[in-house]
Structure formats: C-alpha cells, structure tokens
Amino acid sequence: MTIVCHQGPVLAGSATLATLGSLILYSGTPGRYGKHSQSASSGVSLLPARIAWFLQELPSFVVSVGMLAWQPRSLFGQPGNVLLGLFSAHYFHRTFIYSLLTRGRPYPVILFLRAIAFCIGNGFLQAHYLIYCAEYPEEWYTDVRFSLGVFLFVLGMGINIHSDYLLRQLRKPGEIIYKIPQGGLFTYVSGANFLGEIIEWMGYALATWSIPALAFAFFSLCFLGMQAFYHHRFYLKTFEDYPKSRKALIPFIF
Numbered sequence: 001m002t003i004v005c006h007q008g009p010v011l012a013g014s015a016t017l018a019t020l021g022s023l024i025l026y027s028g029t030p031g032r033y034g035k036h037s038q039s040a041s042s043g044v045s046l047l048p049a050r051i052a053w054f055l056q057e058l059p060s061f062v063v064s065v066g067m068l069a070w071q072p073r074s075l076f077g078q079p080g081n082v083l084l085g086l087f088s089a090h091y092f093h094r095t096f097i098y099s100l101l102t103r104g105r106p107y108p109v110i111l112f113l114r115a116i117a118f119c120i121g122n123g124f125l126q127a128h129y130l131i132y133c134a135e136y137p138e139e140w141y142t143d144v145r146f147s148l149g150v151f152l153f154v155l156g157m158g159i160n161i162h163s164d165y166l167l168r169q170l171r172k173p174g175e176i177i178y179k180i181p182q183g184g185l186f187t188y189v190s191g192a193n194f195l196g197e198i199i200e201w202m203g204y205a206l207a208t209w210s211i212p213a214l215a216f217a218f219f220s221l222c223f224l225g226m227q228a229f230y231h232h233r234f235y236l237k238t239f240e241d242y243p244k245s246r247k248a249l250i251p252f253i254f
Contacts, residue, residue, distance in 0.1 A: 005133035013125040017215035021222035030230035033107055045109040052107035053099035056115035061091035063123030071131045079140045080130035083208050086153055087126055103171045129212045149207025152199055159196030180239055188251035190235055191228025198224050
C-alpha cells in the first residue's frame with residue numbers, strides 16, 4: 001500500500017487549530033459549560049453530562065485507533081505509532097472512564113456538536129501526520145525530546161486524572177453545588193485539572209516534534225487557560241474564604 005502524506009491539509013488543519021486558539025484569547029470568554037453554562041431557562045438545549053462527554057470524546061479515540069490499526073506499515077516499532085498510542089490513551093480515559101464518572105452539570109447541545117466536530121478533525125489530523133507524514137530516525141527513542149516529552153505527557157495526564165478525582169469528591173451523587181477544591185495542585189492553582197492537560201499536550205508536542213501537535217498544544221493552552229482564569233474568578237467571587245495565595249493556572253505566577 002502506498003504511503004501518501006497530504007501536506008496541504010495537514011498545514012491547513014494546524015493553522016486552523018492555531019487560529020481557533022488565537023480567537024479564544026481574542027474573545028476573552030470561557031467555554032459556556034459547567035460553572036459558566038447558560039441556564040436551561042434561557043432556552044439552551046442541554047444533554048446529561050455523562051452522555052455528552054462520552055459521545056463528544058469518542059471520535060478522537062475511534063479515529064486514532066482505527067487509523068492506527070489500518071495503517072500500511074507494521075504496527076510495532078514505529079515511533080509514530082507509540083506517540084499516536086499516547087494520544088489514543090488520553091481519549092480512551094476521557095471516553096470510557098472520565099465521562100462515566102463525571103458529576104458535572106448538563107452540557108449545552110451546541111457546544112457538544114462543536115466538540116464532536118473538533119474531535120473528529122483533530123483526531124484525523126494527529127493520526128494522519130504520525131502515520132503518513134512523520135519520519136523519525138532509529139535513535140528517536142533515545143532522543144531527549146522524546147524522553148522528556150513522554151515524561152511530561154505522563155506527568156500531565158497523572159495530574160489531570162488526580163485533579164478530576166479530587167473535584168468529583170467535592171460532590172455527592174446528585175449534588176450540583178460548588179465547593180472549594182483542596183489537595184494536590186489545587187493547593188496552588190484553581191485550574192489544576194487544566195494545568196495537567198496543558199502539560200500533557202505540551203509533552204506530546206515535544207515528543208512528536210510536529211506542527212500539528214504544537215498547534216494542538218497551543219489551542220489547549222488558550223482554551224484551558226481561559227477556563228482556568230474564569231474558574232479562578234468564579235471561586236474568588238463565590239467564596240469569601242477562598243485562599244488568596246492560590247493562582248489561576250501557574251503556581252505562584254498566574
């Protein structure tokens with residue numbers, strides 16, 4: 001089977017991700033879900049959180065695993081396959097574990113549809129590049145970019161999962177009230193879960209050393225960073241006893 005890399009679509013997809021991230025920064029508004037969602041009384045259609053998160057994260061997992069399984073080269077030994085495996089592992093967790101455990105508020109349908117489109121497009125972009133375009137030398141597994149990148153990815157994923165666990169423990173089943181997060185990196189920042197995922201995708205970008213991954217990391221930084229900023233503002237306004245030393249996203253800095 002012929003291996004064909006479509007450079008044009010890859011660059012266009014990467015530019016789209018970077019542009020979306022820039023627009024988020026320019027708009028200065030958070031994603032309208034969770035703490036920042038519009039109420040059902042305003043006419044916004046909503047889905048149960050577990051169903052919405054499962055269905056919107058699923059495409060990234062299905063696309064990446066499907067393309068990995070049907071690729072023309074050997075499944076084993078290729079650095080690109082290992083890196084795409086990391087991408088798939090993240091979305092396996094988000095689809096089959098996080099979505100089934102979340103106790104979040106109902107999710108706006110319009111954001112759900114946008115998220116599905118994003119996950120399909122980004123899944124194809126990352127998978128196509130790593131399978132058909134990326135060319136890594138035999139010694140890539142010992143390259144410092146690969147080693148450090150994988151370390152950061154695993155570290156960030158661990159922080160993200162642990163932070164989500166701490167957030168779930170704040171609510172009993174059926175509760176929709178908000179409480180002050182405690183423990184882990186929440187000791188230092190309001191958006192510990194967001195910080196973990198940002199670290200994760202920065203590590204992925206470093207390990208793949210690719211434009212699509214860098215664009216995705218930039219988008220994640222913009223989107224999740226904005227969420228962290230508004231989460232921090234929400235906590236400060238809601239709780240008079242909220243720790244004043246706690247920052248929004250970067251410990252001791254921001």
